[in-house]
Amino acid sequence: MTDIVFITDIHGKYDTVSDIFNSEDPDYVIIGGDITDIGGSLDKVIPFLEDIPAPTFAIPGNCDKKEILPVLEASDAICIHRKSIDLGKITISGIGGSNATPFGTPFEHSEEELEMIAQEILAKTRKNRWNILVSHAPPYGVLDEVAENVHVGSVPVAKIVKEFDLVCCGHVHEQKGIAKLNGRICVNPGPASGGNYAVISLENDGDEPKIVLKNVRDAKHEE
16 A cells, blocks of 8 residues: 655745654655745755655645746655656645646636646656646646636536546635546645645555645644
């Protein structure tokens, strides 16, 4: 069995995220973007990633400056934005940034750009026992409501969901949860800035990933 800790929407709260690893000992860590806050400094990104005690795979979010890409490439983490990487029976593919928002955040794509990136990712992804898509923006129609019947997810991401076993997303802080789209599991653990994370367990002979949503405060209460 392989255990993965998935965190997203850190927004510079590095100490909060570090507390996760006082109670978790994963095989891998996936970061789903918004490592910094809007306009936030990049200076602490590499030290934060160096302190994570497991191989780490990361994408930027819409709040991250595009200049975070070379920082991620220079860090101990592996940047998977627009890339796909094989880890034995697991393949992880990444789409960083988001579709357009009303706020003009630093790392946004047009729908045409996202369509191109989504197809690029499909072409790079090797079909494996477990295929994971890490997308900062949720697929349109799931875990993406900001008000009743107001969906802000990505249509190009939604189009390729069926090609993966699991979609790890974030972006919409209020949509912490696990849901299905086109028969595929999507998970938003909630913002890591508030201590939220997911533990994803993958078994070679399992039918679906096993996912538990957690918060660092829960672990502290158990001590």
